[in-house]
Amino acid sequence: MPNQLESLTQQLLDAAKDAGADAADAIAVSGTSLSIDVLKGKLEHAERSEGIDIGLRVLIGRRQANVSASDTSADTIATMAERAVAMAREAPEDPTAGLADPSQLAKGWDLESLELEDPAPEPAPAQLEDDARRAEAAALAVDGVTQVQSTSAGYGRRQIHLAASNGFSGGYGRTDRAISLAAISGTGAEMERDYNSESRLFQADLPSAEEIGRIAGERAAARAGARKPPTGSFPVLFDERVAASLIGHLLMAVNGASIVRGASFLRDHLGKQVLPAALSLIEDPHRPRISGSRPFDGEGLPTRRRAIIDEGVLTGWTLDLATARKLGMDSTANAARGTSSPPSPSVSNVALTQGDKTRDDLISDMGTGLLITSLIGSTVNPNTGDYSRGAAGFWVENGEITYPVNECTVAGNLLDMFMKLVPANDALPHRSRMVPSLLVEGLTLAGG
Numbered sequence: 001m002p003n004q005l006e007s008l009t010q011q012l013l014d015a016a017k018d019a020g021a022d023a024a025d026a027i028a029v030s031g032t033s034l035s036i037d038v039l040k041g042k043l044e045h046a047e048r049s050e051g052i053d054i055g056l057r058v059l060i061g062r063r064q065a066n067v068s069a070s071d072t073s074a075d076t077i078a079t080m081a082e083r084a085v086a087m088a089r090e091a092p093e094d095p096t097a098g099l100a101d102p103s104q105l106a107k108g109w110d111l112e113s114l115e116l117e118d119p120a121p122e123p124a125p126a127q128l129e130d131d132a133r134r135a136e137a138a139a140l141a142v143d144g145v146t147q148v149q150s151t152s153a154g155y156g157r158r159q160i161h162l163a164a165s166n167g168f169s170g171g172y173g174r175t176d177r178a179i180s181l182a183a184i185s186g187t188g189a190e191m192e193r194d195y196n197s198e199s200r201l202f203q204a205d206l207p208s209a210e211e212i213g214r215i216a217g218e219r220a221a222a223r224a225g226a227r228k229p230p231t232g233s234f235p236v237l238f239d240e241r242v243a244a245s246l247i248g249h250l251l252m253a254v255n256g257a258s259i260v261r262g263a264s265f266l267r268d269h270l271g272k273q274v275l276p277a278a279l280s281l282i283e284d285p286h287r288p289r290i291s292g293s294r295p296f297d298g299e300g301l302p303t304r305r306r307a308i309i310d311e312g313v314l315t316g317w318t319l320d321l322a323t324a325r326k327l328g329m330d331s332t333a334n335a336a337r338g339t340s341s342p343p344s345p346s347v348s349n350v351a352l353t354q355g356d357k358t359r360d361d362l363i364s365d366m367g368t369g370l371l372i373t374s375l376i377g378s379t380v381n382p383n384t385g386d387y388s389r390g391a392a393g394f395w396v397e398n399g400e401i402t403y404p405v406n407e408c409t410v411a412g413n414l415l416d417m418f419m420k421l422v423p424a425n426d427a428l429p430h431r432s433r434m435v436p437s438l439l440v441e442g443l444t445l446a447g448g
Helices: 002-019 074-090 125-140 209-222 240-253 256-261 321-327 359-366 414-419
Strands: 023-039 042-060 063-069 145-148 151-164 169-185 192-200 232-238 281-283 306-310 350-352 369-380 386-397 400-413 438-446
Touching: 002 023, 002 042, 002 074, 002 151, 002 169, 023 125, 042 074, 042 125, 063 074, 125 145, 125 151, 125 169, 125 209, 145 209, 169 209, 192 209, 232 240, 232 359, 240 350, 240 369, 240 414, 256 321, 359 400, 359 438, 369 400, 386 414, 400 414
Parallel strands: 232 369
Antiparallel strands: 023 042, 023 151, 042 063, 145 169, 151 169, 169 192, 232 438, 281 306, 281 350, 369 386, 386 400, 400 438
């Protein structure tokens, strides 16, 4: 399959040149996915899909256009190129559009060290169905669980190849294996829901179906009798399950696309402190067996480790070639690319500095406040950082969890929240966003 994808990208480039393009890049993606859903011990849904998608970006001077298709015939490729060139001739001129200079391109990479593709064969549907059944049964075995929503077990394999008229050509594969389910405790108006979902690149790294189901059941059972918390200003502990969402808002604010638009509450904070001095946020696209790892970016530039925030100080933006040119900077090799659109900036794997205390230590330290285990909806003003989200979790009094909480809102300002972060030491190493539980003082809760 890799050779087929490489051949397809070369055919796309040749067709673009024949159609009159000055430059072009092409991407071909093959994918296989298998998903099995089980409900009440019986097969509910089974789906398998596979196919190849191709995408072509052409440039006429500083004008560009992008086309895509799922048909890989020679006639389709020729038609794609002709249409893309015709579209580019009518597109507005963009002085920042263009491919990488050949001197910028990745020249070699070690795919074996990244371990992105499990060599094990695709699991049989019966194996996935058995996984889903065992996960569901484990959740139902937890005292207090009344039902389980559809349990899913899935597998995917994806190959990608990128080539460009500047001489770049490279590809890699990635696999994934996942089990997920949601359990419910109580009945009627007293029903409470919680979930567990685990995914890994390698089958051997995935926790057992029984463990995944049991945890979902225990989480749902713990939520029985949930009620609204008091209203006021309290410390809030974002559990590891949801803490990465806070860092996600930070990553969006330092994305070059947000900076170019002027739609970022951090647009004036380059070189300034945005986190406590003890905290750094490190991007590392070369972590083995991690979903965000990649040997090169969507424009063929070599990926590398970098400190987005170094000891609390914001060091730079997340940039692809176009946003870097708009800002008069260099690309950070963060271009992401699909078949249907041109590159755009996106991070790979990130890790926030961990603290020296456990989550339980922080619960004890917070005295009275809220432990958030799930977030609902989102109202975040990208220009000001004003933050408001629906939340559920557990109320803490005298440093101990006292009762489950639902139907509340937590609000604050991200600039202030980031400067108050106190991390636990429970970040999970298999996550692409490796972020521990985070304590934030003085947020506003709207409850009962």
